Every structure is written in structure tokens, then in C-alpha cells.
Amino acid sequence: MTENVQAIGVDFHCHLDLYPDIEAAIARTEAARIYTLTVTTTPKAWARNHELTRHTRFVRAALGLHPQLVAERAGELLLWERLLSETRYVGEVGLDAGPRFYKSLDAQEHVFRGVLERCAEAGGKILTVHSVRSVPAVLDMIERYLPQDRGAVVLHWFSGSKSEARRAAALGCYFSVNADMTRSDRGRAVVTELPIDRILTETDGPFTQIDGRPSEPTDVRTTVAAIADVRNLPVEAVTKLVISNLRSLLA
Numbered sequence: 001m002t003e004n005v006q007a008i009g010v011d012f013h014c015h016l017d018l019y020p021d022i023e024a025a026i027a028r029t030e031a032a033r034i035y036t037l038t039v040t041t042t043p044k045a046w047a048r049n050h051e052l053t054r055h056t057r058f059v060r061a062a063l064g065l066h067p068q069l070v071a072e073r074a075g076e077l078l079l080w081e082r083l084l085s086e087t088r089y090v091g092e093v094g095l096d097a098g099p100r101f102y103k104s105l106d107a108q109e110h111v112f113r114g115v116l117e118r119c120a121e122a123g124g125k126i127l128t129v130h131s132v133r134s135v136p137a138v139l140d141m142i143e144r145y146l147p148q149d150r151g152a153v154v155l156h157w158f159s160g161s162k163s164e165a166r167r168a169a170a171l172g173c174y175f176s177v178n179a180d181m182t183r184s185d186r187g188r189a190v191v192t193e194l195p196i197d198r199i200l201t202e203t204d205g206p207f208t209q210i211d212g213r214p215s216e217p218t219d220v221r222t223t224v225a226a227i228a229d230v231r232n233l234p235v236e237a238v239t240k241l242v243i244s245n246l247r248s249l250l251a
């Protein structure tokens with residue numbers, strides 16, 4: 001990742017295409033030198049996201065099929081498969097067993113299995129994975145369908161238990177932490193336990209807010225400060241750590 005050594009922060013899960021002006025959001029992120037993975041929720045959004053990030057220094061686009069959309073869009077797995085060779089980055093993908101999406105869980109598992117299997121075949125992909133109320137199932141599927149030497153997984157907005165975090169770490173997963181996670185006792189307890197060499201930062205903007213407005217990649221500094229507080233480390237050390245972890249992930 002020689003082209004990214006100048007990054008001063010990392011937002012490894014953000015939805016820049018859900019802001020009112022994606023081009024302006026990308027320009028602000030580039031100017032701020034925040035390494036940002038902008039995820040998509042449907043493969044139909046890929047072409048434009050890819051086009052706008054082909055030549056950016058700090059912003060990369062990921063090819064996704066969001067579990068919350070699978071009820072209506074499971075058929076788009078074929079399009080997702082066709083596009084996979086165009087990118088190293090995959091997401092947002094995963095499972096959501098929350099009350100609104102539970103009824104599509106079988107279809108979600110079918111899609112997520114397909115995603116993991118295609119990534120394992122291709123090799124070298126980096127996935128940002130959603131696991132709401134489904135951490136054990138997500139980890140079971142990663143263990144079964146994506147061997148550690150065939151791809152890397154970043155668990156986004158991880159909400160599992162400490163023991164689930166340990167299992168995920170043993171499977172090679174990274175964790176992208178956002179500010180909301182550091183605001184609950186349970187979230188802080190998990191952040192305390194995460195292996196220090198697997199921590200990244202994210203905003204999941206615009207789905208998180210800061211000061212009453214949607215978060216942007218530059219707001220990862222808030223999360224870095226919160227992690228520093230929870231881990232009792234200097235802010236500068238956490239900033240360096242996150243960039244070093246990014247470098248290891250991309251290497």
C-alpha cells in the first residue's frame with residue numbers, strides 16, 4: 001500500500017454514496033487524507049462508485065450486497081459475482097438477524113455463502129462484514145467457507161461478546177470500531193478486549209451521527225480518541241497503530 005502511507009487516519013466502513021453529493025464527499029475525504037473504504041449496498045451501485053474512485057489516492061470502493069436488502073435483491077448475487085474481478089474490496093455483506101430482517105435469513109445465508117465461496121476462489125479479497133444479532137453464524141460461515149489464507153475479514157460495528165471477539169480474532173478477523181461502539185458499556189468492554197493489532201476505525205456514515213449531523217470519514221478522530229481512552233494509550237499511539245494495522249491488512 002505504498003500509495004497510502006501518507007494517510008493520517010482510517011475509515012474502513014463508510015457509505016459515501018449515501019451522502020447528498022458523493023463527489024464532494026470524496027473530495028473532502030481526499031483532502032483530509034483519510035484512507036476510506038466506501039462500501040456499497042447493491043452491485044447496481046458499483047459502476048458509479050468504481051468510476052469515482054479509480055484514481056483517488058485515499059478512497060477505495062467495495063462491492064456489496066447488503067444483508068438488509070437481500071429480501072428484495074438476492075437475485076443480484078449473479079451481478080455481484082460478475083463484478084468481483086474488478087475489485088479487491090467486498091462489502092457491505094454479511095447477515096442481519098434483527099427483527100426486521102430475520103425472515104430473510106435463509107436467503108441472506110445463501111447470498112453470504114456465495115460471497116465467501118467466490119472470494120475464497122478468487123483469493124486476496126478484503127471483506128467488510130455486517131453481523132447484527134448473528135455473530136456466531138457469521139463466524140461459522142467464515143470458518144467454513146473462507147480459509148484464512150484465501151481472504152481477510154473486517155468485522156464492522158462488531159456487537160458480539162468478549163468470547164465471540166476472541167473467536168473472531170483466532171479466525172484472523174480485524175475489527176473496525178466506530179464511535180457509537182465506544183458509547184455503551186458493553187461496546188467499551190469489547191474494545192478493551194480486542195487484540196491491539198486488529199483494530200481499525202470506521203464511521204459507518206451516514207448511519208452514525210456526530211454533533212447532530214451524519215458522520216464523515218474525518219470524524220474517525222473522535223473514535224481514535226475514544227479507543228485511546230478505553231485502552232489507556234496516547235491518542236498519537238492509537239493513530240499510528242490504526243494506520244500500521246491497515247498496512248498489515250493490505251499487505
Ligand code: MN
Nearest residue numbers: 013015092204
Ligand atoms: Mn454500513
